[in-house]
Amino acid sequence: MTSHIHNQEEINKQIKDFIAEILKQDRPDSHLITVLHKAQELNGYLSREVMDLVSQEMNIPTSTIWGVATFYHYFKLNPIGKYNISVCMGTACYVKGASEILETLKEELGIGVGETTEDMLFSMHEARCIGACGLAPVAMINDKIYGELTPKKITDIINKLRKEEETK
Amino acid sequence: MNTIKAFINDKEYTIDSGLTIMQACDSIGIKIPRLCYHPKLSISSGCRICIVEVEGMRNFVASCSYPISEGMKIHTNTDAVRKARKDILELILDNHPKDCNACVRDEVCELQQLASTIGLRERKFEGVRREKYVDDSSPSIVNNHEKCILCGRCVKVCSQIQNISAIDYANRGFDTVIVPAFNDKIANSVCTLCGQCVNVCPTAALTEKNYTQDVFALLNDKTKIKIAQVAPSVRVAIGEAFGIPAGNNMEREIAHALKLLGFDYVFDSQFSADLTIMEEASELLERLNGKGKLPMITSCSSGWMKALEQFHPDLIDNVSTCKSPMSMMSSIVKTYFADKIGRKPSEIANVAIMCCVAKKYEAKRPELAMEDGTPATDYVITTRELAWMIKSAGIDFKNLKGQDFDAPLGLSTGAATIFGVTGGVMEAAIRTAYELATKKPLENIDITAVRGNEGIKEGSIEINGKEIRVAVASGLGNAHKLLEIVKKDPERYHFIEIMACPGGCIGGGGQPYSGIRDLPFDPKLVSERAKALYKSDELNKIRRSHENPAIIKLYDEFLGKPLGEKSHKYLHTHYKQKFPKGIIRKSKEK
Numbered sequence: 234m235t236s237h238i239h240n241q242e243e244i245n246k247q248i249k250d251f252i253a254e255i256l257k258q259d260r261p262d263s264h265l266i267t268v269l270h271k272a273q274e275l276n277g278y279l280s281r282e283v284m285d286l287v288s289q290e291m292n293i294p295t296s297t298i299w300g301v302a303t304f305y306h307y308f309k310l311n312p313i314g315k316y317n318i319s320v321c322m323g324t325a326c327y328v329k330g331a332s333e334i335l336e337t338l339k340e341e342l343g344i345g346v347g348e349t350t351e352d353m354l355f356s357m358h359e360a361r362c363i364g365a366c367g368l369a370p371v372a373m374i375n376d377k378i379y380g381e382l383t384p385k386k387i388t389d390i391i392n393k394l395r396k397e398e399e400t401k
Numbered sequence: 402m403n404t405i406k407a408f409i410n411d412k413e414y415t416i417d418s419g420l421t422i423m424q425a426c427d428s429i430g431i432k433i434p435r436l437c438y439h440p441k442l443s444i445s446s447g448c449r450i451c452i453v454e455v456e457g458m459r460n461f462v463a464s465c466s467y468p469i470s471e472g473m474k475i476h477t478n479t480d481a482v483r484k485a486r487k488d489i490l491e492l493i494l495d496n497h498p499k500d501c502n503a504c505v506r507d508e509v510c511e512l513q514q515l516a517s518t519i520g521l522r523e524r525k526f527e528g529v530r531r532e533k534y535v536d537d538s539s540p541s542i543v544n545n546h547e548k549c550i551l552c553g554r555c556v557k558v559c560s561q562i563q564n565i566s567a568i569d570y571a572n573r574g575f576d577t578v579i580v581p582a583f584n585d586k587i588a589n590s591v592c593t594l595c596g597q598c599v600n601v602c603p604t605a606a607l608t609e610k611n612y613t614q615d616v617f618a619l620l621n622d623k624t625k626i627k628i629a630q631v632a633p634s635v636r637v638a639i640g641e642a643f644g645i646p647a648g649n650n651m652e653r654e655i656a657h658a659l660k661l662l663g664f665d666y667v668f669d670s671q672f673s674a675d676l677t678i679m680e681e682a683s684e685l686l687e688r689l690n691g692k693g694k695l696p697m698i699t700s701c702s703s704g705w706m707k708a709l710e711q712f713h714p715d716l717i718d719n720v721s722t723c724k725s726p727m728s729m730m731s732s733i734v735k736t737y738f739a740d741k742i743g744r745k746p747s748e749i750a751n752v753a754i755m756c757c758v759a760k761k762y763e764a765k766r767p768e769l770a771m772e773d774g775t776p777a778t779d780y781v782i783t784t785r786e787l788a789w790m791i792k793s794a795g796i797d798f799k800n801l802k803g804q805d806f807d808a809p810l811g812l813s814t815g816a817a818t819i820f821g822v823t824g825g826v827m828e829a830a831i832r833t834a835y836e837l838a839t840k841k842p843l844e845n846i847d848i849t850a851v852r853g854n855e856g857i858k859e860g861s862i863e864i865n866g867k868e869i870r871v872a873v874a875s876g877l878g879n880a881h882k883l884l885e886i887v888k889k890d891p892e893r894y895h896f897i898e899i900m901a902c903p904g905g906c907i908g909g910g911g912q913p914y915s916g917i918r919d920l921p922f923d924p925k926l927v928s929e930r931a932k933a934l935y936k937s938d939e940l941n942k943i944r945r946s947h948e949n950p951a952i953i954k955l956y957d958e959f960l961g962k963p964l965g966e967k968s969h970k971y972l973h974t975h976y977k978q979k980f981p982k983g984i985i986r987k988s989k990e991k
Contacts, residue, residue, distance in 0.1 A: 299582040304571075304573045
């Protein structure tokens with residue numbers, strides 16, 4: 234695991250460097266969201282340790298940071314799995330049965346919205362309209378869009394991804 | 402000052418310019434209903450209760466934030482605005498339990514009072530409610546989320562007045578809650594347990610942890626010797642809970658009521674405040690002579706001690722090793738006094754009546770326990786809790802004849818009385834330190850430089866030809882500011898007093914809720930309580946701690962001398978850094 238620790242140190246260093254630049258500007262506090270974006274980009278999600286680091290470096294109380302991090306859907310508070318599934322819950326998808334897709338995934342993966350499976354393979358999130366209403370209901374897995382989903386179809390996709398991982 | 406003319410409810414008024422509609426209406430005697438607004442805190446116009454109608458405006462405006470201007474025509478009481486306020490309040494109440502008569506804030510609840518003011522007499526909507534979730538992890542403060550209406554006054558007092566920022570809004574929409582960072586429990590957060598959030602909470606969402614049932618059970622325990630002690634600032638505030646105007650000293654009624662409740666001895670924390678001064682003034686003189694760090698900082702305030710450990714661990718060596726008066730009293734009761742009455746410490750139960758919720762935490766600190774590990778102070782109840790116990794036991798508090806505190810630990814000087822107000826410990830310590838060091842009487846013992854309601858005060862006094870510079874801060878936000886100066890310029894002061902609550906103990910988190918429809922956390926109320934303490938000091942024949950005959954006797958019979966071996970064992974302690982470490986937002990003004 235040494236490589237991981239080294240990696241975390243490197244991530245922390247990059248976050249610190251980014252904040253150091255921000256602190257040179259006027260009203261650095263107002264850049265908190267920018268910093269959290271960067272931290273999430275580097276770390277994959279906002280861990281407690283990362284939020285503590287931002288708090289210390291920017292001199293902003295952790296309660297404030299927690300408030301911002303939990304307000305915006307964009308911020309992830311749990312580690313993200315290899316396959317990040319976003320189920321579109323926009324109006325068109327919703328009408329075409331997006332909640333059934335969501336329920337199927339919850340059952341199939343054994344996790345709730347915003348959570349990650351123990352094997353770190355799958356994460357699940359709700360998304361607002363992703364602009365593919367013609368294909369409703371849709372889900373995105375990482376950068377790929379899957380349209381005209383049914384409970385069966387999404388289960389097949391999950392099983393296919395699982396198989397791929399097993400054979401690797 | 403410039404004035405403008407404006408119409409309020411069809412009458413023309415000349416009003417100072419630069420006011421909000423709410424302030425203008427206050428100035429002519431119309432108090433618009435309000436909820437999230439507080440004059441000491443920033444304005445968020447969140448609750449919308451204070452809306453008014455302004456001619457020519459499309460919508461109602463929030464009067465707390467909208468500036469009044471020339472020729473404006475305002476209506477505060479039309480049918481439309483009254484109905485809108487009622488609807489808004491109904492929607493707030495929609496997500497609030499309907500258990501008023503079984504709630505600890507019954508009769509002293511701002512939300513309940515507001516519903517009565519607005520004329521809400523039925524609850525039409527049956528909507529989704531937030532889930533019941535109670536954080537009772539800390540020994541001092543309970544957060545019952547089910548009762549929270551998200552007005553945000555607690556968040557603001559914690560960040561803007563105390564600069565602690567232990568809590569903030571988290572999540573959003575219906576899921577919004579006010580919690581410590583990372584959804585941690587209060588006990589695991591940077592919360593200093595000062596209780597100012599409890600003071601400003603309009604509902605029972607934030608309350609002290611209630612120990613009244615335990616104390617009633619104790620009072621019925623025939624095997625124990627029950628001993629009460631009463632903090633200085635309790636006596637000048639408790640009357641408010643019985644409808645007596647602020648600033649009346651009720652110490653004799655309190656002593657009488659505690660006896661009627663069943664306490665065997667009623668002692669006075671002012672006795673141990675005198676004792677604290679003996680030790681603290683001696684410690685100051687030692688430090689001035691090169692033994693120990695300067696500036697020396699006081700250690701009586703429990704909220705400040707927790708803030709020290711989490712926000713200023715670098716200053717731990719600067720803080721006096723003296724225990725607080727409460728803990729000194731409990732120690733002396735279970736040693737010196739136990740011996741006097743021929744009882745074992747385990748047969749004695751100490752109950753402290755305090756203006757403070759942080760003292761409940763202090764009582765449970767392991768470093769303040771007796772040698773066998775049991776707590777020196779068994780229970781701490783607030784002024785509010787005592788007022789309720791008195792009512793619950795059917796004691797006619799207002800009409801009690803009153804009686805003295807018991808000897809020997811009930812005798813105190815004027816110096817001890819003013820412990821309850823910001824600057825008081827400083828003043829008391831100077832009176833004694835000066836006379837111990839110079840062996841001469843201090844001519845003017847009213848040290849006015851450290852009096853008054855300002856957040857930070859400074860002064861100086863000459864002792865044996867040396868100028869001793871002192872500073873006083875009350876409210877943790879002010880304390881942070883003062884300590885910022887000290888960290889930059891450690892030579893600037895010799896002695897510093899810090900109290901966690903604005904105004905000192907009289908503004909403590911355990912004091913009675915303000916009267917019906919009055920402002921919580923009101924500076925005027927606090928200054929009335931302060932006046933009563935200063936008056937009591939003035940009327941006392943003995944005004945210097947070292948002249949207290951019971952204190953002199955205690956040293957003769959038991960302790961030996963200040964800072965002696967026994968003093969160190971029973972009256973002094975040490976603090977350690979605690980985590981998580983707090984973040985202090987820098988003050989904006991340079």
